[in-house]
Amino acid sequence: MTIGFSSRTSRVARVAVCCSAVCTLAALAVATNPEGAGLPFGTGAQDAKAGQEPPSLYRPGTQARPRAGAPRVPRDVSAVSWLVADAGTGEVLAAHNAHRKLPPASTLKALFALTVLPGLPAGLRHTVERAELAGVGAGSSLVGVKENRTYRVADLWRGVFLSSGNDAVRVLAALNGGWRATAEQMQDKARSLGARDTRVVSPDGYDAPGQVSSAYDLAVFGRAGLRNAEFAAYCSTATAKFPAGGWSYDIQNTNRLLTGAGVDRYPGLIGIKNGYTSKAGNTLIAAAKRGGRTLVVTVMRPRTGGGLAVYEEARSLLDWGFRAAGRVDAVGSLVPPRPAAAPQTGPESPPVLEEKEEVTGPGWPAAGVITGAAGLGAAAVALALRLKSGRLVRD
CATH class of the missing domain: 1.10.287 (Helix Hairpins)
Structure with a gap:
């Protein structure tokens, strides 16, 4: 038919x-x-991984969006990676290779403090055991923690922030549940802050295979630290006394912009943390306040100028940032994307996908x-x- x-x-x-x-x-x-x-037209897979962050910060080279009449981004900065941001709003004013993964050295101690500080009361007293000092890397910076000697937690934190003492980090990590547990907690903390370039292997920042961070992530840690009163107080302390049994000795912050040792002290500087290893080179998280505005700057591995270049390049970036604030458009943000809304529950809820199901669109x-x-x-x-x-x- x-x-x-x-x-x-x-x-x-x-x-x-x-x-x-x-x-x-x-x-x-x-x-x-x-x-x-x-994704919108023109957006690639790399931009998708960036989430809500503007993709420009994932591009190599210097990223800036100056308006008419804005000062030029400094050309004398030789660092492999750097970033300038408003600590209040989180807006990134300019950056260079912001997400390039590099060894962080002792700037990673900023993440260590963010993770461990809230759980250890400053007045807690602890007598150090030999096992707690085991594993301190050769050539590490030390504040002079000794076994069988009793310290307050606040003393140990001053040893971390001022002397960058890896011995103090070891003891605090032991109080926090152990070296490996602390590294895992630091990794979780980094992710919760939206810092996804960081991989923690050694909580003190000592060179370790696979341990990396980025100028972006370090700025995230610095900004978050300034919002914690204890963190801010420790990182801005220039000198202190460290106990040694029946007496004490002077310790000085190794951040030269704060103390003026070998370089001019930066006006309004409020920390945060410097670092150096043979693999990382010189690294720095610096913050300063001027006229009601606080900026945070990160500098990783200057390629010229010797050991003091990291401070002078940070100075140049801070000066530029204060002049440029309000005259440039942000190229990104240190504020993490908002978490997705929690799934609905109840008889009217859509079914929850199992992990094995591939999700698209x-x-x-x-x-x-x-x-x-x-x-x-x-x-x-x-x-x-x-x-x-x-x-x-x-x-």
């Missing part, structure tokens, strides 16, 4: 078949390219997208056939 179609019904059928094919092909395209689903399983699109097309074909048979009449 031959089935005939009127010209009107035939046109409907052809349109339905085409819709079915287009829907299925589109679904296949989304399913096979999940990273590109739901707005959150549908890939197989579901294809199946649904194909089903839609099939329904369109069925509609056309019903029109032909006269079972569906349009008023």
